[in-house]
Amino acid sequence: xxxxxxxxxxxxxxxxxxxxxxxxxxxxxxxxxxxxxxxxxxxxxxxxxxxxxxxxxxxxxxxxxxxxxxxxxxxxxxxxxxxxxxxxxxxxxxxxxxxxxxxxxxxxxxxxxxxxxxxxxxxxxxxxxxxxxxxxxxxxxxxxxxxxxxxxxxxxxxxxxxxxxxxxxxxxxxxxxxxxxxxxxxxxxxxxxxxxxxxxxxxxxxxx
Numbered sequence: 001x002x003x004x005x006x007x008x009x010x011x012x013x014x015x016x017x018x019x020x021x022x023x024x025x026x027x028x029x030x031x032x033x034x035x036x037x038x039x040x041x042x043x044x045x046x047x048x049x050x051x052x053x054x055x056x057x058x059x060x061x062x063x064x065x066x067x068x069x070x071x072x073x074x075x076x077x078x079x080x081x082x083x084x085x086x087x088x089x090x091x092x093x094x095x096x097x098x099x100x101x102x103x104x105x106x107x108x109x110x111x112x113x114x115x116x117x118x119x120x121x122x123x124x125x126x127x128x129x130x131x132x133x134x135x136x137x138x139x140x141x142x143x144x145x146x147x148x149x150x151x152x153x154x155x156x157x158x159x160x161x162x163x164x165x166x167x168x169x170x171x172x173x174x175x176x177x178x179x180x181x182x183x184x185x186x187x188x189x190x191x192x193x194x195x196x197x198x199x200x201x202x203x204x205x206x207x208x
Contacts, residue, residue, distance in 0.1 A: 001091060003130070004051065005190035006203040007171025010061065011038050013045050016192055019205055023090060024051040027171045027190055028059025028099055028134035032197075034108065039064050039072065047077035053090050055081045058099040059134040059172065060107035065099070067108075083132060085123050093129040093166075093208065101135035101172060102152050109134065113154065121158035128162055130208075135172040140182070141189035145175050159185070166208055177201045 004019055007027035018024065026046065031038035039062065046054055058065035064072050065084075076082050083097025100120045103110035111117035124131065135152060136142035137159055142151030150173065159165060166184070171191040177200075180187045186206055194200040 008191040026056040034063030097132035
């Protein structure tokens with residue numbers, strides 16, 4: 001199975017060249033301000049891509065998915081899969097997605113580090129094969145341009161219990177784009193924009 005990973009397009013999806021593959025994953029921040037217009041434009045673009053399975057989670061910029069969740073989900077095309085603390089099985093692989101990140105100012109889907117955010121990670125089933133979160137785990141592709149590791153330690157604690165995990169896709173920290181392998185799992189920070197919101201990186205293709 002070829003999995004195409006991208007994240008943090010922030011409204012620049014039309015200029016993103018998306019490779020062919022079986023499963024397409026967008027790990028959130030597909031909009032800049034979270035407006036209905038931006039989100040509708042993304043949903044139309046994403047739905048027209050030729051991939052058999054198209055999965056996405058929201059990010060901290062995608063505020064309409066938090067503020068008007070029920071209303072906006074009704075607008076998600078039927079050939080797309082939106083995950084919010086939920087999962088789906090595709091060709092014998094189990095995918096789980098969540099939009100939450102450690103709280104930072106008043107961005108969407110922010111939760112306090114520790115017990116509050118850990119409660120969301122504890123929902124991840126032990127049999128998860130592909131995990132999609134908007135933000136990174138602690139110390140994996142989470143280094144800011146200032147040299148700070150801002151990933152979620154509580155998420156990393158849960159990942160350490162997922163012995164069937166093969167792939168973890170995320171974004172959020174634009175400048176930490178890349179691939180890292182550890183303990184049989186491939187971690188992908190698939191942000192396609194740099195920290196100045198300039199298109200700098202390409203979607204990442206992973207074969208499972």
